[in-house]
Amino acid sequence: MKILGVSAFYHDAAAALIDDGEIVAAAQEERFTRKKHDPSFPSRAISFCLEYGGVSINELDAVVFYDKPLLKFERLLETYYAFAPKGLRSFLTAMPVWLKEKMFLKRLIRQELGKLGYDKKKKIKLLFPEHHLSHAASAFYPSPFQKAAILTIDGVGEWATASICLGEGRNITILKELKFPHSLGLLYSAFTYFLGFRVNSGEYKLMGLAPYGNACSPDIKRYEQLILDELINLKKDGSIWLNQDYFDYAAGLKMVNEAKWELIFGIKKREPEDALEQAHCDLGLAIQNVTEKIVILMAREARRLTGADYLCLAGGVALNCVANGKLQKSGIFKDIFIQPAAGDAGGALGAAQAAYHIYFEQERKVSRSGDALKGSYLGPTFSDLDVVLATKKYKAGYTCFEDFDTLTRRVAELLAAGNVVGWVQGRMEFGPRALGARSILGDPRNAAMQKKLNLKIKYRESFRPFAPSVLADECADFFDFEGISPYMLLVHPIAERLRKAVPADYQSLGLREKLYFERSELPSVTHIDYSARIQTVHKSTNPRYYDLIRAFKELTGCPVLVNTSFNVRGEPIVCTPEDAYRCFMRTGMDYLVVGNFLFDKKLQPDWIEKDNWKEEFVLD
Known part of the structure; x- marks a missing residue:
């Protein structure tokens, strides 16, 4: 039984495909359109899910939207009535959109599916679970x-x-x-x-x-x-x-x-x-x-x-x-x-799962090896040919490593030398966190790394912290936490042995002075209160990222890397090798790794495109 889940028309539109209860693919529309939090109907995300699952749209047993639009419309009308006459401007702004589009959402969805090849004669079931049921299903079933x-x-x-x-x-x-x-x-x-x-x-x-x-x-x-x-x-x-x-x-x-x-x-x-x-x-x-x-x-x-x-x-x-x-x-x-895609994007997955288990009454199989989300690596991948085509388009210079172990040792050396490395491997993450498939990496021991990443690469506020990726079996040695946190959704303190004392007048210091005071032996991932947003890295779900961190540990004794999402402020996380190369060339990143290909910034041709990301991307 093949079911497509869809979330759209508010923010973070997404699509997800399940086949006999197994999660096959899931992705946000923003990754394809390059519009952050894109709310539009996720045509490209749907196309990816179907293509990856080897399914035509007419083979689906159901398409499931993540909430009930008519119930939402009822809430809107009752709210305006309750607050009247307050809210007239908002009412006049919202009503035309609702009457034109959302009141007739079934028709709109069928029209959009038609553009993707849907045959109306097939009469695919179109289902609408409630919004919070979709959220609940997205968390419980996996x-x-x-x-x-x-x-x-x-x-x-x-x-x-x-x-x-x-x-x-x-x-x-x-x-x-x-x-x-x-x-x-x-x-x-x-x-x-x-x-x-x-x-x-x-x-x-x-x-x-x-x-x-x-x-x-x-x-x-x-x-x-x-x-x-x-x-x-x-x-x-x-x-x-x-x-x-x-x-x-x-x-x-x-x-x-x-x-x-x-x-x-x-x-x-x-x-x-x-x-x-x-x-x-x-x-x-x-x-x-x-x-x-x-x-x-x-x-x-x-x-x-x-x-x-x-x-x-x-x-x-x-x-x-x-x-x-x-x-x-x-x-x-x-x-x-x-749920790693806890917001509305994850509602697409939950909607499909709610339909499968509740509407179609299919039994649930609980995963015996952790959760069923496959590390949240549910998005598009790429081939060596995709990388080569991008290099030809931009006349890029690169080194291709036949042996991945040799590549990881080389990248570990570059990181230990203070370089910032873009890292693109395998399937893209589903959800807002980069988890080692579309990441920018650095050395957490380097006190200048946080400032460099924020101001020269991410172009964002200097106060914002970066997360550590740590080998799962060594987490407790570096953080006050003995469990697992594969989705970077738990904050716990840095281990006491790694902390450095702050001056007595620390609380009276200004924000900037606090920010750049070295608080631990891993200063670039230690927040102002000695906390860190931890990602435990597991060989079973991301062996390439695991091997890189292991190589870094063998070189430095430290099984931790700085990990931040591969994008600049206001841009969605990169999806394709071309997205990655463009972001690499428009920032202060030193090296880029895509699959087995290593790009050195010093060996690239001059970037002749206008560096207009601030105009291209709406700042978040």
Whole structure:
């Protein structure tokens, strides 16, 4: 049985194909169109999935969309009615789109499928599970657990903004839901907006900024109390009520009432390119602390309702890896599994799986060797011919290594010498994290590496941390963590033995001074609070990346590399060898490895294309 899952028309459109329950392929549309968070119908992602699976569109048993558009439309109408006459401008903006496109989504989907060869006579089933059911399915069905609590938290689906479910066998039972306009995801996005970052893409920047808050400052507790007293009402089960006097997202065109926020917090809304001040950092830490508290309360309620020993997480808030690390440390559950494409992209996969197990009543096979996501390496791959064609197009110079071990030893030497290396191997990752298939790599022992990567290669804010990739069997020697974190979705501390003391006046230092103070023997992956967003690398899922890190360890004694996504600010992660070469030539990267091909920047022809990535890509 072949089922195609689709998410589209909000942000992070994606497609996923399953065949008799096995995940065959999954990819976001942005990787093909080169438009970050592309919301459009994922025609190219669908074409890839079908081609990779050797399936024609007319052989599908069902196409499954990740939410119920009519239920979402009902929520929209009821919300405007409840807030009337407020929201008239927003209503007049939204209604034409809904009436023209989303009210007739079945017809639109069939039209788009028709462009891909769909024969209307085949009458393929078109199914619409609820948004949070798609999220829950995306986390539970690939997990290694036979029975688990499922917690989904995001901005909003149709009505639900969070849900607690029980997954057992092939069944998912929804036990409790939080309803719009009350939403932890929208609360966090409101602070993202107020602090000058872009909603639906800048939340991870807020998470990275939060540790720069002065934890000893009374302002932190004051901000937290203001949030709890003025903005929300927090219940013991983790449910929240948001005071809509302070928010504008329900019926307006902005996230918050800026004047009221500026009044209660005593700071002005930050614009995207404004300098970051200590007050911004402190407010970021306050909302991060409140978010972690709410997530923990929701998890405790999930444990109480289900009695399950294990937890699965999905929804955009599940990408908050700091909260995930705190949740794991809490011991509420024996173990947790987090969907690597936790946001709307993962909804495409969950929709297909929900149809297979719930609608078609097919039994679930739990993987005996970890989860069923194959390391999240579910996207397109490439051949040597693809690399050669790209080199011919750009007259690129390269060395091709017949022996991969020789290549890894050479790349390890380059990394140890302080070079930055683009690394492209095998199938592309599904989800927002680069996991060693489309990555930019560096030496974590190099104190200048974070600054070099941020300012000369990624062209992004200097405060943002980088993640370590560590050989899975050596993780506990370098981090205060003994489990696995293959999807870079858990934050845990650097091992005590690697830490360096900070000066007594450290908390009073400015952001820049804190940033460049060497805090451990792995300074380029140690965040301001001695934490790190860990990726454990496993030979079973990514043998080439594993072998590279092993070669680096043999040379240096360090089984850790700096790993960041292969893109510049505002650009989607690279997909093809050509994407990789173009990004390589437009940045300060020193070397590029694609398959067995090594490119030295010094040996490349002059780059004659206009270096206009800032105009080509909308900044995130």
